[in-house]
Amino acid sequence: MGQSRGRETARRLLDGALEVYARTGPAGFTMTAVTEATGVSVGSLYHHFGSFDGLAAALYSRCMDELLGSLIAALHRSRTARTGTRAMVVAYLRWVAEHRAEAHFIHASAYASFLPSHAETIAAAKAPRMAAMLAWLRPHVEAGRVVDLPAPLIEMLVIGPVAETSRRWLSGAPGIDLDQAVRLLPERVWQSVRGTHG
Template sequence: MSPKQQRGAETAQRLLDAALAVHEEGGSEQFTVQAISAASGVSLGSLYHHFGSADGLAAALYSRCMVALLEAVAAPLVTARTARAGVRAIAAAYLTFVAEQPAAARFIHASSASGYLAAHAETVATAKKPAIEPIFEWARPHVRAGRIVDLPEALLEMLIIGPVAETARRYLAGVPGLDLDEAIRVLPDRIWQSVRVSAEPPPESEPDPEPELSHP
């Protein structure tokens, strides 16, 4: 990367950092290019040069946050020794990410009703693919072996991620009575029960260490 390209990449990251901070502080109402330009110290002209539009910047920030989430979810699968351990680790890692990076998680969930995701769907999908593929690659052998239900991957994703994503949405919205620590303790095994093939309880000797996931 040339010095000019390096400076451009640093400017783009500074804009994304500022955009996330602006959204966390003021929500969607304060999420404007003027506020982001002021917070970052980067001119509006440079902002438009790097992202094309306000929607382009928002889509880029969404992609960055989503990739970080997916990478956090995939990370514990490297050491998951069983299908059960892996499914539980995915669910716990999602909720742990929410606890540890609430600003990124809040932006992800706030973006669900936005127009920029549809307008930049192809770009977002391209950014997400390398991050989500390791999760599917981990699951496929377990599906073929009959340990996890054989469903289209999009539906399997909904069964595993859907419950924790909705939990995260409500937690971030401040719904009373929702304890994230309790969700991390309780939901992963319930989600495993929804995707395992056998209705019988697993043998007591099945190696399945508790996911080493926590948050401050």
Template sequence: MTPKQQRGAETADRLLDAALQVYAEAGEQGVTVSALTRASGVSLGSMYHHFGSVDGLMDALLTRWLTRLLGELTAALERSRTARTGIRAVVQTYLGFVEEHPDAARLLHSSYADRMNMAQARQVRDAQEARLSPVAAWVDGRIAAGELVALPLPLIEGLILGPVVATARRHLSGLDDVDLAQAARVLPDRIWRSLAP
């Protein structure tokens, strides 16, 4: 990477870090050009050069954190020897991510992210294909081995992640009535019962 490319990457990272900070402090409505340039110390021109718009920056921020979450989930699955331990690893990794990165998790579970995902579902899925392929291969292998019920991948994904996402959203909403540690202990076995062959 040339020095100019390195500076460009550092500028983009500063903008992404600032965008998450501004979102965490002021919510979606607070993510404005002036708030972003003030928090990042980056010029308006640089923001437009790297991301094209505030929406472009926020889309890149969502992609950054979704890629990180999917990477952690994939790594957890790949370390698992059985379908049951894989489900436990996914649940614990997901809830651990929420605990460790609450601002990013709040963004990933926000109405902004929901709107983007609904409007661009195919593009988001295609962009994450490299991260999702190992998951699909892992599931297919466990179905072929008779360790998982033979269902289409989207249904298996829904059965695993549905309760986990609902738990994460409730925790992130600030209701303070969900213990993530308890959920990480209880949910894997409950989810396993719905997927055991």
């Protein structure tokens, strides 16, 4: 019973933290705001996450896991390197449109103080999802359908354009239309990673 209640408290803190962030943005994202919104004590927050930064890192990992999960699901519905690459681009942009608070938290966290101190934990949490995406891509790279580059560079070519498009859209930059990006970016991104036999 205690473990179940502990998981429920942790989930309530994460849900409440996202709700506070969605409502107030980074400026209002404080331990006091989260504990008031959830009714969970500061002591309990520290018990589950070690610190407010630990809670923020856990929320970042949860949001990132959901995003990467949607990309992997799109890959697994795809048969070819081209359809898979295009599907990842579309899945990323659609996830951002449908999960604005989570996407904003991910993109704003690139500049947050908690990220460097929890980078190792966050990387470990992301590792299985990244490994799954690379496992899907590997046979296409070996067959020459996807360009043979170090994995981080392939990731930059596929995710970089959609991440920057999303970041600008989330910040309200003029001229960024996600529907237009969904129509135009998938083929452009595919051309950037297409191999000699693609």
